[in-house]
Amino acid sequence: MTPSDFAMSFERYDGKQWIQMSSVDQQYFFNRARCQCGHDPSAEFKIAIQPSPVAGQKIQALLAANLTGGQGVGRLFVGAPGYDCLAPNSLVGGVGLGAVCTNLLDPGNYPGVSFGIAVFETVNFWESPPIPVAYLFNSLSNPTCGFQGTCDSASMCSSTSVQTTIQFWAQTNSGIAPDLDPGPPAAVNLVGHVPVVPSNVTTDGGNEALNVSWSWPAGVNPAADPNFLGVQLFCQRGADNQVFKLGSFAPAYMTAPTLCPATATAPATGGPFSDFDPRYLCSLLVPATTTSHRITGLENGIPYSVGVAAVDKYGNIGAISDVIEGTPSAGTGGATGTGGAGGPSDAGTKVAFTNGCSCAVGGKHDRTETAGSLWLAVMALAFARRRRDVY
Numbered sequence: 001m002t003p004s005d006f007a008m009s010f011e012r013y014d015g016k017q018w019i020q021m022s023s024v025d026q027q028y029f030f031n032r033a034r035c036q037c038g039h040d041p042s043a044e045f046k047i048a049i050q051p052s053p054v055a056g057q058k059i060q061a062l063l064a065a066n067l068t069g070g071q072g073v074g075r076l077f078v079g080a081p082g083y084d085c086l087a088p089n090s091l092v093g094g095v096g097l098g099a100v101c102t103n104l105l106d107p108g109n110y111p112g113v114s115f116g117i118a119v120f121e122t123v124n125f126w127e128s129p130p131i132p133v134a135y136l137f138n139s140l141s142n143p144t145c146g147f148q149g150t151c152d153s154a155s156m157c158s159s160t161s162v163q164t165t166i167q168f169w170a171q172t173n174s175g176i177a178p179d180l181d182p183g184p185p186a187a188v189n190l191v192g193h194v195p196v197v198p199s200n201v202t203t204d205g206g207n208e209a210l211n212v213s214w215s216w217p218a219g220v221n222p223a224a225d226p227n228f229l230g231v232q233l234f235c236q237r238g239a240d241n242q243v244f245k246l247g248s249f250a251p252a253y254m255t256a257p258t259l260c261p262a263t264a265t266a267p268a269t270g271g272p273f274s275d276f277d278p279r280y281l282c283s284l285l286v287p288a289t290t291t292s293h294r295i296t297g298l299e300n301g302i303p304y305s306v307g308v309a310a311v312d313k314y315g316n317i318g319a320i321s322d323v324i325e326g327t328p329s330a331g332t333g334g335a336t337g338t339g340g341a342g343g344p345s346d347a348g349t350k351v352a353f354t355n356g357c358s359c360a361v362g363g364k365h366d367r368t369e370t371a372g373s374l375w376l377a378v379m380a381l382a383f384a385r386r387r388r389d390v391y
Contacts, residue, residue: 004183037260071116194318203326
């Protein structure tokens with residue numbers, strides 16, 4: 001085997017400049033949330049092509065010998081695994097590669113827009129213009145997206161985890177095929193959303209608490225899946241009322257609005273928690289090995305709606321489970337404040353006073369009024385004692 005003439009790498013925008021992505025960066029970059037960010041730089045990537053040390057001289061010699069105008073042709077394609085977008089005469093299922101290969105520089109046009117590889121005679125790498133991540137997701141459809149407008153839509157952004165490949169076309173001759181070794185295709189894992197949804201969600205009313213349990217579809221074992229991180233629980237009181245103060249539970253997932261607030265696609269609507277608003281969170285991340293959680297700090301006799309969603313290690317979140325209603329009840333489910341890991345318990349945030357009392361703010365109720373009443377009672381007692389001493 002001979003060494004490849006070119007090496008391919010990916011770049012992302014860090015808010016100030018374009019930097020090369022490591023393999024770990026790639027895993028966390030190509031995900032649904034960024035796909036939905038539209039034309040925000042954080043939703044785009046660049047492809048950098050670097051020739052080998054001898055490729056520049058080889059290109060120069062070939063361009064001179066082939067009499068092709070001195071520029072040559074470079075193209076970037078994305079296609080599904082098993083499809084060689086660099087073989088123009090190939091047929092896939094009786095149709096040409098134009099139906100399954102997308103030109104990343106000119107979506108919907110096969111072979112489409114190119115650049116002159118004569119640039120490698122004088123520079124040690126070529127950098128593409130910014131490419132929306134949505135191009136990769138939409139290239140998975142068959143036939144491929146028809147033009148730039150449809151290719152940049154968010155229609156395929158929620159695809160489940162798949163792999164696609166990016167190929168570099170390098171041509172110095174006047175024929176119909178590349179004639180330089182472009183190196184192996186670059187495989188890109190596209191993490192769309194967590195495909196697993198918790199099932200059989202149930203609630204059991206406790207004293208100022210709800211015990212929530214769930215299971216997983218047959219054949220699914222999240223605890224054995226290294227890509228699976230855990231679940232988070234959502235809840236609301238009544239029709240659409242927030243239960244806990246914003247910030248009580250940090251989201252373990254990312255969404256388009258949190259990554260690209262200025263350009264994100266409008267959140268989904270139509271069901272409780274469908275936009276994954278963190279103000280409805282009622283747990284921290286619950287480990288993948290757990291199938292139950294106790295939400296504490298609730299009010300007895302009040303119905304609460306609860307949903308559960310899976311989260312993966314890339315920060316993606318799956319669909320909300322069936323939303324189940326439950327009602328805490330006094331005298332059931334054990335003592336208050338015995339919530340599982342990640343729950344605020346009914347105690348909320350502790351506030352220490354000089355008299356040694358530790359009173360709660362937040363949690364089930366805002367206890368500021370209770371703490372204030374206790375302070376007034378202490379002051380009144382002190383004043384009464386002083387009056388006895390005086391008289």
